[in-house]
Amino acid sequence: MPTNLRDHLATNDAEPALADLIVTVVDTCSEISALVRRGALGEIMGALESENVQGEVQKKLDVISNDMLLQRCAASAGLVAMASEEMDDIHPVRDLTPKGGYLLLFDPLDGSSNIDVNVSIGTIFSILPAPMADAPRPAALADFLQKGRAQVAAGYVVYGPQTTLVLTLGDGVHAFTLDPDTGDWLQTSAGITIPPETKEYAINASNLRHWAPAVRGYVEVCLAGETGPRGKNFNMRWIASMVADVHRIMMRGGVFLYPWDAREPERAGKLRLMYEANPMSLLVEQAGGAAFDGHGAILDAEVTDLHQRISVMLGSRAEVAHIERLHQSA
Ligand code: P6P
Numbered sequence: 001m002p003t004n005l006r007d008h009l010a011t012n013d014a015e016p017a018l019a020d021l022i023v024t025v026v027d028t029c030s031e032i033s034a035l036v037r038r039g040a041l042g043e044i045m046g047a048l049e050s051e052n053v054q055g056e057v058q059k060k061l062d063v064i065s066n067d068m069l070l071q072r073c074a075a076s077a078g079l080v081a082m083a084s085e086e087m088d089d090i091h092p093v094r095d096l097t098p099k100g101g102y103l104l105l106f107d108p109l110d111g112s113s114n115i116d117v118n119v120s121i122g123t124i125f126s127i128l129p130a131p132m133a134d135a136p137r138p139a140a141l142a143d144f145l146q147k148g149r150a151q152v153a154a155g156y157v158v159y160g161p162q163t164t165l166v167l168t169l170g171d172g173v174h175a176f177t178l179d180p181d182t183g184d185w186l187q188t189s190a191g192i193t194i195p196p197e198t199k200e201y202a203i204n205a206s207n208l209r210h211w212a213p214a215v216r217g218y219v220e221v222c223l224a225g226e227t228g229p230r231g232k233n234f235n236m237r238w239i240a241s242m243v244a245d246v247h248r249i250m251m252r253g254g255v256f257l258y259p260w261d262a263r264e265p266e267r268a269g270k271l272r273l274m275y276e277a278n279p280m281s282l283l284v285e286q287a288g289g290a291a292f293d294g295h296g297a298i299l300d301a302e303v304t305d306l307h308q309r310i311s312v313m314l315g316s317r318a319e320v321a322h323i324e325r326l327h328q329s330a
Pocket of ligand 1: 110112115240243245268271
């Protein structure tokens with residue numbers, strides 16, 4: 001009988017408050033999955049009048065998912081505060097104490113523009129250690145501004161043909177699939193490793209004219225295939241749902257690029273560091289891959305703002321190393 005998530009966490013000696021927080025997040029994702037599956041039957045499709053801090057039109061399910069995570073995770077005893085793509089400010093839950101605890105960050109429904117067209121979407125989450133405080137005090141924004149390498153756990157749930165959790169606690173990457181009959185999360189992969197080589201890249205090619213020379217050169221050589229300097233043909237995928245594109249890479253290799261582009265030069269890219277790039281980069285590195293931001297490892301990127309954006313190039317280690325060399329020689 002496959003291991004379930006609770007037994008996996010217990011077997012791997014996960015700190016009890018961390019295990020409880022992870023189980024609470026994932027059980028909430030079970031409920032989000034049920035809403036996603038109902039689609040138009042559930043009257044939760046479509047957009048709201050509101051915009052999030054990113055200036056993106058919020059889908060009903062974005063806000064519903066966000067509120068579900070806030071409400072349910074607040075009960076997890078080790079949780080000090082939360083932050084979300086859908087909220088301008090942090091969401092304090094309980095005071096920091098000398099015992100420490102955890103900070104939870106999430107993109108409650110990444111790829112939500114795909115909801116109305118029935119394409120896979122997902123929830124991404126990151127867990128950071130809460131600082132210890134000599135005297136009890138509420139968490140502050142500055143407590144969240146930790147580099148990605150400080151994460152104690154990261155994961156995503158992809159709402160696709162299967163509902164699957166991919167999780168790391170810093171000691172390898174494992175996958176659990178939701179059994180729709182029992183509601184249990186059963187382990188379906190242990191010790192996921194990303195093949196170091198690949199012939200498959202994922203990028204929104206319509207942005208080619210906006211990219212930096214290194215990225216444009218990389219993609220043009222891929223397009224040249226066996227007639228070009230690398231002498232091999234490549235395949236391209238772009239689901240426009242980071243969770244779905246990254247899950248494919250976790251399962252069969254590849255590289256995912258959402259690089260800086262000239263449309264908004266002051267922004268490092270489109271994707272957010274704290275609750276998209278950092279959790280995905282920890283998962284990818286733990287699976288033997290690499291995650292690069294155009295200058296260095298994403299997990300080492302300086303953090304200055306909760307909603308800062310970053311250029312993302314991640315996946316098969318040898319291919320990311322090739323992309324890094326192109327940046328160094330540009
Ligand atoms: P584009 C979804 O909105 C998202 O944040 C990621 O999930 C996805 O990879 C990217 O944006 C898609 O962006 O510009 O291709 O629509």
